[in-house]
Structure formats: C-alpha cells, structure tokens
Amino acid sequence: MQLQHLAQVIRSKNAGPRRLTLDVMLASDADYQRVVQSPALSPARIAALYRVPEADVAVIPYPLGRAIKITLARPLMAGDPGDRDVYGAQQHAPLLGIEL
Amino acid sequence: MTASARVLDDIRHARRPMRLVGASGQLGYGVPTPAFEAALARAPDMIGADMGSIDIGPTYLGKGEMATAPAATRRDLRKLLLGARMRDIPLVIGSAGSAGARPHLETTLAIVRDIARVEGLHFRLGVLRADMPRPMLHDALAAGRIRAFDGMPDLTGEEIDASAQIVGQMGTGPFRRALAEGVDVLIAGRSCDTSIFAALPSLLGFPMGIVMHMAKIIECASLCCVPGGRDCILATLDDAGFELESMNPARRATPVSVAAHSLYEQSDPFGLTEPDGSLDLAAARYEALDDRRTRVTGAAWRPSADPTIKLEGARKIGERAILLAGAADPRFIAHHRQILPAAAAVVRDLVCEDQPEDYTLTFRVYGVDGVRMAPPASEAPPGEVFVLGEVIAPSAERAAEVMRTTKQYLLHHGYPGRLSTAGNLAFPFTPPEVSTGPAFRFNVYHLLHLPDADSPFPLEIETL
Numbered sequence: 151m152q153l154q155h156l157a158q159v160i161r162s163k164n165a166g167p168r169r170l171t172l173d174v175m176l177a178s179d180a181d182y183q184r185v186v187q188s189p190a191l192s193p194a195r196i197a198a199l200y201r202v203p204e205a206d207v208a209v210i211p212y213p214l215g216r217a218i219k220i221t222l223a224r225p226l227m228a229g230d231p232g233d234r235d236v237y238g239a240q241q242h243a244p245l246l247g248i249e250l
Numbered sequence: 251m252t253a254s255a256r257v258l259d260d261i262r263h264a265r266r267p268m269r270l271v272g273a274s275g276q277l278g279y280g281v282p283t284p285a286f287e288a289a290l291a292r293a294p295d296m297i298g299a300d301m302g303s304i305d306i307g308p309t310y311l312g313k314g315e316m317a318t319a320p321a322a323t324r325r326d327l328r329k330l331l332l333g334a335r336m337r338d339i340p341l342v343i344g345s346a347g348s349a350g351a352r353p354h355l356e357t358t359l360a361i362v363r364d365i366a367r368v369e370g371l372h373f374r375l376g377v378l379r380a381d382m383p384r385p386m387l388h389d390a391l392a393a394g395r396i397r398a399f400d401g402m403p404d405l406t407g408e409e410i411d412a413s414a415q416i417v418g419q420m421g422t423g424p425f426r427r428a429l430a431e432g433v434d435v436l437i438a439g440r441s442c443d444t445s446i447f448a449a450l451p452s453l454l455g456f457p458m459g460i461v462m463h464m465a466k467i468i469e470c471a472s473l474c475c476v477p478g479g480r481d482c483i484l485a486t487l488d489d490a491g492f493e494l495e496s497m498n499p500a501r502r503a504t505p506v507s508v509a510a511h512s513l514y515e516q517s518d519p520f521g522l523t524e525p526d527g528s529l530d531l532a533a534a535r536y537e538a539l540d541d542r543r544t545r546v547t548g549a550a551w552r553p554s555a556d557p558t559i560k561l562e563g564a565r566k567i568g569e570r571a572i573l574l575a576g577a578a579d580p581r582f583i584a585h586h587r588q589i590l591p592a593a594a595a596v597v598r599d600l601v602c603e604d605q606p607e608d609y610t611l612t613f614r615v616y617g618v619d620g621v622r623m624a625p626p627a628s629e630a631p632p633g634e635v636f637v638l639g640e641v642i643a644p645s646a647e648r649a650a651e652v653m654r655t656t657k658q659y660l661l662h663h664g665y666p667g668r669l670s671t672a673g674n675l676a677f678p679f680t681p682p683e684v685s686t687g688p689a690f691r692f693n694v695y696h697l698l699h700l701p702d703a704d705s706p707f708p709l710e711i712e713t714l
Contacts, residue, residue, distance in 0.1 A: 164305055165517040167692055168400040173513045201624040212519045214536065215510035221517045223401055225623050229307035230691050231567065231642055232612055236307040240621050 154246040156181055162242035165221060167228035170238045172220040172245060182216040188250045196220055199244050252374050252432035254340040257295045261454050267488040268451055269294040272468030274480065277301040277326050277343065278318025285481035285497035290333050292484055297334050298446040300469045302345025304562055312414040312564030312690030314353030328365045331435065335371050340429065342436045342446050350440025351415040352381050358437060366714040373434035377710040378424050380417040380439030382561060384410055386706065395699040402695050409565065409693045416563035416694050421525030423704030425449030431709065440562065442524055443469035451487055462529045463549035464492040466522060467511055474511035475501035491547035493539060503544045505536035525703040527553040557703035563694025570689040571649035573639030573657050574682050575675040581667050582674050583631050586615055593660040601652050609643035609652050642689050653683045
C-alpha cells in the first residue's frame, strides 16, 4: 500500500530558511504503528528519495500527534537564486508514492 | 490607568484564570468578524496577533515592504484596535509589517496612528524596535559571540555592512518591560511568536512552561483545530495548564489536533528554543474537555544561562527580470536540457560583446523539474511545459536587456530534428518579459550570544 492511501496528512514546509520539515499524520493508532514500524521511512530511504546525505535527515516519531516528522537540510536556502519553493510547501510529493 | 496596568492589577489582587485571544497568525490576511466578536464577548484579558514570519523569503525584509495589502492590513488593524479599546484590554502585535525591521514597523505605526485619528481613539502606544545596530554586531563578531547554525556559513563583517536590514527576534523580556511600564497597545518589530502572548502571563507568575506552550499554539489562531483555520482562538490559562477553544463553533480543538500542532513549521515536536530558554514538551498532556475544547498540561521551561538572539538579515543581489513562456512541441520538450543552455550561450555572446558577463540566467521548466528539489530520474515526458526564465543583473536595464534577448533567441533557436521553424515558445501575453524589481537573499541567519538578550530592543512610548 502507498503512503498516500493510508495517511490523513502528508505535508512539507520550511522549518526556518535552511530546513524542510515533512509531516505524515495518521488517522488511527493502528495506522500510525504500521507506518512507524515500516522500513520505508528510514533515514536512509528518505535520503535516497530526496538525494541528500543521510546525515542531513532526521526521522522523529511523534505518537501524541499520531505523526512522523522528517526534517531535511534544504539544498538551497529559502529564496536564494535557483530556489524552487520559497515556503517549501510542495516538497512532500516524493513521499506520496512510498510503498509501505 | 493603562490597559496593561489594569489587567495586571486585577489579577494580582484577585488571582483567577487569564483569558487570551489569539486573533491572527498573519495579520493583514483577514480576521473573520464572527469569531472575533465571539472572542470579545468572552471578556478576554488581552488580544494578541502575529504579523510576520521569515517564511515569506528575503525580499520583503531587504526591501522594507509588507507582504500584505495595505487596505487589508488596515482593515485588520482597525478591527483589533476598536475591539481592544472598547474592552480596555491590551492589544499586542509582534513582527510588525511582515518582517519587523524599521520600515515595516513605521508603515504599521502610520496605519495605527491614522486609524486612531479617524476613529477618535486615544491610547498609550508602546513601540519595540528590533533593528540590530551595526557597531554592536561588529563588536560581537570580533568577540566570537555570533554563531552560525543549520549549516549557514560563518558571518563576516562584509556581510554585516552589505545587509539592507538586520533584525533580531526579540524574546518575552522587552514585551514584559513594555507591559509592566503600562501601555494600551504594544507594537513590536521582529519578535518570537511566543513573546506576544507569553509576556503578560509571565509578569503574573503563571508557570513559564505552560505559558510558552500556550503562546506557541495560540499565535496561529485556530490552526491547531480540526478543521484548522484563521478564526480567533481563546486560551484560558491557570496555574496548572490551559484550555483551548476556537471562537468558530465549526472548529474543534481535539487532543490529537492540538498535539499535532507542535509539528507545524518546527524541526522538533518535543521542544522549542527561545532566546532565554527552551520549551520541553516531552511530558505535555492533552485531554478533551468536550468535543471541541482541549486542556493542555505538563510543558516544562528550561531557562538558559547563555541567552541568544536569532538574527535575520537580507542583502541585495541585483535586479530581477523574468520570462513567462510555454511549449507543447514534444521535440523541444525532449531536448530542452540541450536547447536552453545553447540559447543562453548565444545570448551571452551577444550581450557580453562590450560588457562583462555580469548576470545569472536560469530556467525552471514546469512539468519537468520546476517544483521538486529532487525529481526522479525517469518520468514520462509531459504534453506541455511552462518555462520560467530568470535573470539577476546589476541593474534593471541590464536584466531587461538579457531577458528580452533571451526571449527572442529561445523563440527562434534551431536544434537537431526541429520541425517548428516559426517559433519554439507560446507566450500567454506580450510583453512576456517582466521586471520584478530588486532581488535579495538571506545573508544573515545566525545566533547572537548576549548576556542580556533584552538589551538591543529599545522601548518607545507614544500617546495618541
């Protein structure tokens, strides 16, 4: 099953101008457990998907919000010449098709 | 007696829960009236609103312009001023004018003064400035008290001098000083979002962990609800926790929705670093009071022995011109990675015949890789693409020259296998080239270590 068919929210935004933060929120504790235990959201897999060094990726489970937070270093600082998404609000797209 | 002095007196004399209204997380984009009126009917002790953010990019800060429309900004400010003065409660606004530097603050204050004049309002106005004096920054740099973080390069004296604006995010201290001094309305330059709501309750001794947690949530109005939105939110704060209730009955603050708000635009859902300490949410608890109100407890505050101020600065990098064009020829789309640089090389040879190569020319090809920072290597080619050309050059004239020349040579560029010899591009209108004005980048995003993190933020008092 793809992540987009299980999650309630999959979103991205800047966390400051040098980082991107991606949130995956689930509707139930069972769905949350399924995603949090899947190797598909490991830092190595996320780093490969976004083509950034694994050391620049953090994956933080947040059970109170039934959510998983992923934080990445931005390849370009927000608003620098060549940036493609100043708010970072459309960088979630690669997560949608992750197979769990 | 000023509104802040009256509220402080009231609660000091008869300890009771405090009611705070988060009116807007982005003042100037509209404050829905029904929820605002519902909030006023609950007899709140203060109204707060955040007006800015760094998310909007470097140009507003550098250029000294607001992101919001003047008429919409005035409508929101008028609504909040009239409501706060009618109930005689403090109105606290942070990060004035989108980026919170001197020009943004002055524009906001001019609107506030004009509203007061037109509406016949009289009040004591506190103003907190957030511009960082350059000599102070040079001294701090020399003393090793400015630190890079999040992978930012180290700051240099040259970058300090070249910045159009440098602000610091002020913590709760300057707000506390202003509210203790006695004001009816407080308008601050660049501020931590939390300062707006944390200062008044912290003066009354409410526990700092709970206060900061509440402040962090209500600065976004009803965004912590399901469905999230921009209606006012009411927080009722006591010594053990706080309760959240949206002033729009359709929005529900649930334990999960409120807990999930800690994720929003933050890299760590369990904590938050502020100038004079950090918020620890590891033991935070969220309990439903009913189906649309949640009570929050458990946050802890860890004061810092080494206060820091987050600095934000923007530097002008040139003048920008853009080109808006589309293409639907599959051969052009298939070969665009060769065509675009080849056309750019032709342009360079022409416009640099008698001038240096003093500009940058870039293309974003929407439909292919215009949005994603790391698109997958193989995808089926799209039927159409949008081509956004961008030039940054030392002058507006030079940027326009390069962009206009690029438009012409990209339109007529010949490439192997080309069938469409009358033109490669579709223009939605002409002229397809647009001069967008000065371009900036963030050149300062650093931490300033200061023994007294309140000292760079002077308070001015004005009687209207």
